Amino acid sequence: MLPDVATEDLSAARRPALSPSRAGDFKQCPLLYRFRAIDKLPETPSPAQVRGTVVHAVLEQLFGLPREERLPERATDLVAPTWARLLEEQPELAGVFAEDAGWLDSAGKLLAGYFELEDPRRLEPEACELLVETELPSGVLLRGYIDRLDVAPTGEIRVVDYKTGAAPREVGEAKALFQMKFYALALWRLRGVVPRQLRLMYLADRQSLAYTPDEAELTRFERTLDAIWQAILRAGKTGDFRPNRSRLCDWCSHQAHCPEFGGTPPEYPGWPEPDAGEESLVDRAD
Template sequence: MPDTATVTTPPGTGDAPVRRRPALSPSRASDFKQCPLLYRFRAVDRLPEVPTKAQVRGTLVHAVLERLFGLPAGDRVAPRAKDLLAPTWAELSAASPEWTELFTDAEAGETDKWLASAEKLLDAYFELEDPRRLEPEACELHVEIELGSGVLLRGYIDRVDVAPTGEIRVVDYKTGAAPREIGEAKAMFQMKFYAVVLWRLRGVVPRQLKLMYLTDGQSLAYTPDEAELVRFERTLEAIWQAILKAGKTGDFRPNPGKLCSWCDHQAHCPEFGGTPPEYPGWPEPDAGEETALDRAD
């Protein structure tokens, strides 16, 4: 079967509810690589997780940068970006009111301090590039494709730049505080995932994969080649086959490591004396969806 692009009708449109079959996203693929049981908790059991202030701040900064590129080029300056913080936060917190519970009335000015820390991330962004000189093809681009092996890949790309010559650059903003040796490996896995999807959708290998670290004001650029993406595509197919095999029986095993101390699910993990919930079976309609918090690392 050839590679085929899939168009999904947005929720709330059309005559019938949309049911999407399980897919593989970069975050859920990374979860399974890190710990199959973590994948199960997030994608199958869908256990709730309490976001951190840093995660929510990352979501806010991503949203501000998306809105910034919606402005005329001449208006894309640091003061205007900072002006977008408060109204964007009001919009996001209205959609997810539980996020406001991260801030307590007992700590006066806590939200203001948190917004000020988001301003610092925006300052770091403007030190890395001048958005007035850029005209991205897309921001927060939803991409989806079914490979010839049958695996459905799905994700959201922070930004896609296309040069007049047709060369493609994939840009991802990083605002989290994950350990660099682990965080960079996870981030590059995500970028190669997007590179495979764009290559299969457009027939062009992205010229550059660019990570922009706003916490420390650094960027990392990488140039993939077609042979590398072929190998990575096989890796994704192997991960999906392993997920399907585990999904048939519910045998998602824990894989203890350095990141266990950051996991919200220790109470359900056998490695910490916990017991997983009863296995509910393979999820429908979708086990691959990413949240805005996933994309704000």
């Protein structure tokens, strides 16, 4: 019988990486990056984020079913047991919907929106919730999770990302596109093929946005990620992660620790080992 290997031992071998969410945090506010990636300050997820986690998990399970069973009513039936399993893993989420007894119905409406956008019986994805990890020539390690990867018989790749919020305005759309370019770059470096299409599916609005990247654009984006990572490393050496006040501060969970709001950050613990790039389930639900 093989000996058990502790999860901690496996994770300790992982190098610090850059994920779409953490790169976005640093672009938005270096101090927010520090709070999330280094200090790992606790955050209470919003009902919308938890609902998104459940919907993503249901869609992943849906594609694990035989084609003929991928029906709206089957997806709806998966919501309650998926929520029950999530509560087993994270019992602290129990209070998120304490005052919203009908939230399961709202998750069902998002799934109904998905079925208006496509028929899953006609699809056979290569993977769902796919972890991609690759090292750029500069040495930056990219790591992220792709909601769904479709590969045509001809080898063409489509990256699909489910969004459980409404279709965004300009700032939100740029953030979503940044995330998709991150995945496209990782896949290009891993497989040598530029994805044919990046598809964002906004389930609440029943809208689908498609984007076609090219090599030149992904090369420029690679330089952007290199620059972000170098800036993170410079800040990491000294702990100088400066706040960047903006309208997005209104939604930040860490104002009590932020100098912009009269707070004091925790004592800097130093650059984290092993990993400053991990994404949570809430990050991936988006």
